[in-house]
Amino acid sequence: MNMRKVLAALLVMTFVFGLLAGCGNSSGAGGNAGGTAGGGEGDTILLGVNFELSGGLAAYGQSKINGLKIALDEINAAGGVLGKQIVLKEYDNKGDNAEAVNISTRLMGEDKVIAMMGPVTSGRVMASVDVAKQFQVPMVTGTGTSAGITVNEDGSVNDFVYRICFIDPYQGTLAANYAADTLAVKTAAMLVNQSDDYSIYMAEAFKKTFEEKGGQIVESSTFMEGDLDFKAALTKIKSSGAELIFCPNYYEPDALIAKQAQELGYDGYLLGGDGWDNLDHLIKTAGADALQKAFFINHYFPGDTTEKNQNFVKKYTELHTDTPPSFAALGYDLMYFVADAIERAGTTDPVEINKAMAATTNFEGVTGSFAMGENHDPIKSAMVIGYTADGQYKLVDKVQ
Numbered sequence: 001m002n003m004r005k006v007l008a009a010l011l012v013m014t015f016v017f018g019l020l021a022g023c024g025n026s027s028g029a030g031g032n033a034g035g036t037a038g039g040g041e042g043d044t045i046l047l048g049v050n051f052e053l054s055g056g057l058a059a060y061g062q063s064k065i066n067g068l069k070i071a072l073d074e075i076n077a078a079g080g081v082l083g084k085q086i087v088l089k090e091y092d093n094k095g096d097n098a099e100a101v102n103i104s105t106r107l108m109g110e111d112k113v114i115a116m117m118g119p120v121t122s123g124r125v126m127a128s129v130d131v132a133k134q135f136q137v138p139m140v141t142g143t144g145t146s147a148g149i150t151v152n153e154d155g156s157v158n159d160f161v162y163r164i165c166f167i168d169p170y171q172g173t174l175a176a177n178y179a180a181d182t183l184a185v186k187t188a189a190m191l192v193n194q195s196d197d198y199s200i201y202m203a204e205a206f207k208k209t210f211e212e213k214g215g216q217i218v219e220s221s222t223f224m225e226g227d228l229d230f231k232a233a234l235t236k237i238k239s240s241g242a243e244l245i246f247c248p249n250y251y252e253p254d255a256l257i258a259k260q261a262q263e264l265g266y267d268g269y270l271l272g273g274d275g276w277d278n279l280d281h282l283i284k285t286a287g288a289d290a291l292q293k294a295f296f297i298n299h300y301f302p303g304d305t306t307e308k309n310q311n312f313v314k315k316y317t318e319l320h321t322d323t324p325p326s327f328a329a330l331g332y333d334l335m336y337f338v339a340d341a342i343e344r345a346g347t348t349d350p351v352e353i354n355k356a357m358a359a360t361t362n363f364e365g366v367t368g369s370f371a372m373g374e375n376h377d378p379i380k381s382a383m384v385i386g387y388t389a390d391g392q393y394k395l396v397d398k399v400q
Contacts, residue, residue: 042084043085044086045084045085046088046089047088047116047338048091048104048116048118049090050093050128051064051091051120052092052094052095053092054092054094054095055094055096057120060120060327063324063328064142064143065090065331066316066319066320066331067331068117071331071332072335075339082343082346082347082348086339089107096124100125100127100128104132105135107137108131108135114138114349115137115341116132116137119144120141123146123196123197126144129149132158132161133158133160138160138338140161140162140163140334140338141163143274143326146197146198146201147201150162150163150375150377151375157375157376159354160350160354162357162372164330164333164337164367169205171205172201172206172208172248173208175202175248176206176207176209177209177213178295179206179215180209180213181213185215185243186216188218188244188246189221189240190206190220190221191221191230191234191246191247192220192221193248194222194224198249198273199249202273203248206248219242221236221237227253228256230260230261231263234266238265238266244268244270245266246271248273249275251282255278255281256286258286258290259290270291270294270295272296273297273298274299276385277327277385279392279393280322283391287391291387297384298383299326299329299330299367300325300326300329300330301395302325302329302393303394303395306366308366309329312366323392323393326367329365329366332365337360337363341357344356357376358376360372363378381399382398383398
């Protein structure tokens with residue numbers, strides 16, 4: 001009886017060690033380096049998706065994957081890539097940095113994807129950068145705007161890491177130029193989420209550029225993630241005489257800021273970045289009246305009349321009833337960008353795909369055309385978006 005127990009224990013241990021060996025990294029730190037990934041074997045190509053699909057950032061992730069899957073269907077219907085159909089391995093990082101890292105490791109180390117799309121927002125992307133470099137698998141974000149994603153403080157560029165959107169300092173600089181040159185304001189206030197690098201870095205760029213152009217920051221207030229009442233800060237801002245409030249935050253606090261500013265009688269401009277891009281939430285929370293002097297820098301305008309964009313808008317609205325936000329459009333372009341790089345590489349080797357991504361020129365997407373810059377950031381234009389009286393987006397300006 002005891003011998004049977006010993007034999008059984010040995011069999012279990014053998015099975016467990018066999019499983020661990022099967023999940024292990026057979027080629028050191030770079031498990032997919034040199035084209036050993038299983039993501040391109042057979043008749044399919046396996047790509048990873050690491051998105052914020054639940055939690056506080058779910059609206060961004062859901063919009064992005066909706067756009068991405070429209071592109072996926074189009075690509076596969078047209079014959080796929082390298083004669084193979086693309087298959088997605090999808091995971092929800094729940095807006096959590098640690099989970100984003102775990103998923104990146106799983107996709108690249110265990111699932112053997114040949115490229116990973118995502119995460120969606122800057123914090124989760126930043127957390128995952130080292131994983132892509134370790135496994136030598138391209139990671140592309142369509143919407144992570146923090147400058148540090150692609151370029152480190154010492155100026156070095158992160159290999160295997162790309163984005164197809166512009167960066168936070170670029171948004172802050174454009175916003176300051178628009179405030180000073182187009183809106184012709186001389187004084188501004190800032191209301192910044194001190195818990196969020198996205199908000200902080202954009203505010204720093206806005207302040208620097210606005211002051212260089214002769215403007216004055218007369219009040220600077222901060223808040224923490226989860227704050228809902230901005231009336232004390234807005235009262236100080238109103239008393240300062242600021243002609244404009246720069247609000248470089250996500251749509252949830254910005255909608256409340258717009259609503260509460262109107263309730264306090266503030267009649268200056270509101271200006272922000274791409275985090276404002278959730279029309280339904282802004283209109284539902286703040287109302288169109290509170291947004292008549294609000295503008296934001298964005299990657300995309302759904303009213304663009306190009307045939308490519310109009311076809312995308314038609315498909316998106318048929319599937320999801322609402323107008324596609326920029327995150328959906330960037331998700332659509334993200335899928336095409338990755339597919340284009342694989343096709344140009346002519347192989348499913350992640351290292352060669354990485355080279356093709358870096359060499360991208362004249363990519364045509366619904367968010368505009370771009371070449372990939374030497375810092376792995378795209379060289380592309382941006383939009384200034386406002387709101388109509390009936391609660392729709394309007395294109396105010398286009399800036400390069």
